[in-house]
Amino acid sequence: MRSSAMRDLMALTERDDVISLAGGLPDTSTFPPDSYAALMRTVAGDSCARALQYGPTEGLTRLKACIVKVMHAEGMDVDVDEVLVTTGGQQVIDLVCKTLLDPGDVVVAEAPTYPGAIPTFCSYQADVVQITMDRDGMRVEELESTLDQLERSGRRPKFIYTVPNFHNPAGVTMSLERRRELVRIAGERELLVLEDNPYGLLRYEGEPLPTLYSLDDEFVIYASTFSKILSPGVRLGWAVAPSPILQKMQIGKQGSDLCSSSISQYFVSAYFDAGPWEDYVRSLLEIYRRRRDVMLDSLAEHFPREAEWTHPQGGLFIWATMPPYIDTTDLLARALREHVAFVPGRAAYVDGRGASEMRLNFSGVDEDLIREGIRRIGEVVREQVGMYSTLTGVAPRAETPRADNTAQGPEQDELAKILTLPAKRKRAG
């Protein structure tokens, strides 16, 4: 959870003179203004009055037909009646919470989890239990033991929240085996899974994996969005869920905002009518793949050997882990003096973990700024690694370790022994 001091710190990352690798913004600069104008003309010409009017809560049928196409492209076949149009993918998280949660209910999420989901979970007073991840995504064996443990204390999660593809913020993708395991666990224990899949189509390498929903449509609530394949400005996402849940979500949505923007829905429908929607996604893939590669190269060049990071096959984020003695919230304060920003890892946990981790976004700024931003962050990380080394007498990894410490007096030897004990992490905010 974020402390108010951290919120204030994050506000500074939005300053104009800061290279922000903190946001999660898609690049909207290459969408042709002419196409935008033409689409809006079409909307005005064909549907002016209706676009300016309220629409059905569940969304316009013509937009839902577009959603069916997008889901088909990811290997899922659904009917328009099974789709609920929402105001961004974020609203799906909110509506699922609204529909399922009572204060104190358990929600299972990954550790780290999508930082934007945490305030939603917290506002419904959920008790969030986070399951660690490795390069294959959520550790399902830990999930099972956690579920057993919860069951012994008479608690049953209302749902399991996961981002299987190109995880935000962790940058990893859940393996096929884990996906099968997860839906098996969900089925056996009759637990709902909220599959959040905003980035599935943004794959830069490797073969697509089946979504959880395509493996099991009985216990999986599926969420996605137009934000990453077209525009976050249209604020349109959707949910597909087992019908009793979908109906409740629809009632919840009615209470929240009656309906999502009709103008946006007509705009997106017109966009799908105007030509193959996949072309723009392909153009984004090119841009993002290059930016990801530039960031990976820059990390290898500028970050010290003590740091590690993920190699995402898609999506928008890289997750980097610093040595345990670096607190990335403090590091951000230092980085802001160099006019560069990232998201400190604590923002992705509810329990104070993540103190040495950071999320780096590669979609929001161009290649030169990514290089320069990573160079600056690398510099402040090296500075802190060097300082820690000076304080403890332990050489940074990049240097050749001295075989014997004859240069050090006995007093410092003693000091080194004490000071190299693993620093206890403080729980905060």
Added chain:
Amino acid sequence: MSRVAVLKGGRSLERQVSLRSGARVQDALERLGHEVLPIDVGPDLVAQLTTCRPDVAFVALHGRDGEDGTVQELLEVMGIPYTGSGVSACIRAADKVLAKHAMRDRGIPTPDFYAFNETALEALGAAQALPAIEERLQFPIVVKPARQGSALGIKFARTPGDVPAALVAAFSYDRKVLLERYVRGRELAVSILDEHGSPIALPIVEAVPEQEDFYDFEARYEIGRTRFVCPAELDDEVAERASRTALDTYELLGCAGFARVDLMLARDSDALYVLEVNPIPGLTETSLLPQAAEAAGISFDEFVARVLGAVGR
């Protein structure tokens, strides 16, 4: 009625708090009938002040630049009268090391401490002095940047193994850091306001953590995790002593207009220790000084009017 420039925001880590303080001050000034010229402090500060020529500047900045004498120096140069403490008081108060030295020299109690800067670490082998420091201060030790107003960068080291990481964190905020003896006890804030040219202490605010986790320093700054009691429930003698000590510190540093002095009341001995002086404490709805003023029957508008009235006195 005067033309009052309200300086707020800036580039410090406390920018957001300052924007809230500034907005509240603006509202009060308008209600008092003044012409308000809000300025989000940035590279065009001097140009803006030159253009709008205010009669007086209300400095509602916190942290770097605004509270450390930098902006005050510019206002002096431009001949614009301003609220609160002057340049030298701000320099002394914003730097905890300078302030604590001044207190120690004058015999005002402040927790034992040692400070060093990056140069001492890099060029003089200060790391090798850590065991001696730890021996004298005893654990737990509080590690702080010398100049950083909020809770950011403040760490507790419980063992020698915690110290290097705590120092690295503190050095993220400043080139100078201090290691301070931890005083276990009650946290008291004494707000001070000039009244007709002489400072008075307002009712004392006590910060009471909801959970007794004294290591979790950030808790102080999170709504719902700290409860503020005003006036603090203290024996008259203790309250009197705390107010006296705070006023002595205020005068020692040469503060003016208003300020907030933070103290610890030691649990075991009832001794008071001054932690720091904030020359421009928060002025938001939830800030401590406005609460203290309220408890003394001084509304926020009246507080703002008095601070303005004390300018140039």
